Amino acid sequence: MKKFLLAGLALAAWNAGLAQTAGGAARTTASKSGSASQSTAPKSVSAAQGMVVRWSGNCKRCSLEDRSWDPVNGTCYFPIDMEKKPGTYTISRRTTGGKLESAKLTVSEQPCKYEDFDNFPKKEYVNVSAPNQARHQREMAVVSPLLNFKKDERPAVFDLPVGKPADPLPKGEGNFGSCRSFNGQPRDRHTGMDYPVTAGKSVMSVGNGRVIVAANHFFSGNTVFIDHGNGLISEYMHLKDLAVKDNQTVTKGQKIGTVGSTGRTTGPHLHLGVRWHGARVNPGYLLMDPSDMPAVQ
């Protein structure tokens, strides 16, 4: 919740910034706050790992380091991978008027929440046999290339906020990015958010898109990945069954399966993950009103 509070503060600051810079008349009132440098101060935004920041208005192209992508409805979104190195980065945008602008992005560390699963019931997922390890490797060889950043992203077919993957959608477990151990053995970090949705409930696509994975995998059980264009991929795991097939086109709110507990789970729940331009981000940022995201100002 702390993150959402921070996002709210950023919004307040953004609104304040707008009030000071909107139109020529604002310059005359700027001296009131003792700051005449408002219009020339470098633009900036701060966020923690796993968050999404935005740069609103008249964007034509967005870039961070050696990667660039299209805006969504005129706004540049910069998803920050959960393991992006903390520090200062330069982000840029080309406006529809042809102007190139830059801003400073400060990324802070999001401390890792520890989750320990003692007496994990499904032992085959803790001490993984050689055949199952090989199976996992084969599955990753197929999936990983689909998730990487691509220069030729297809146009966005989604809107923000995205739709809810279950109705009602309970509050998430707050375990996005958590560091996990199973029976004392450390494992990979958790790349999504778990929602305590009851077994058998429908799971829906969060937006229009195309199914790029609909398969049973060792760790994630029955799994669906949907490509929504603009490099946005939503991931649904541990489903009881699948209602879609590879390459199928889906619409926002369409049922893609039911909640279950297949794969490495302690019980039924919905795992939702998000990749955007290759970055693993907290799905909560796509479910929130984009105006609540930290903004360049």
Ligand SMILES: [Zn+2]
């Ligand atoms: Zn999960």
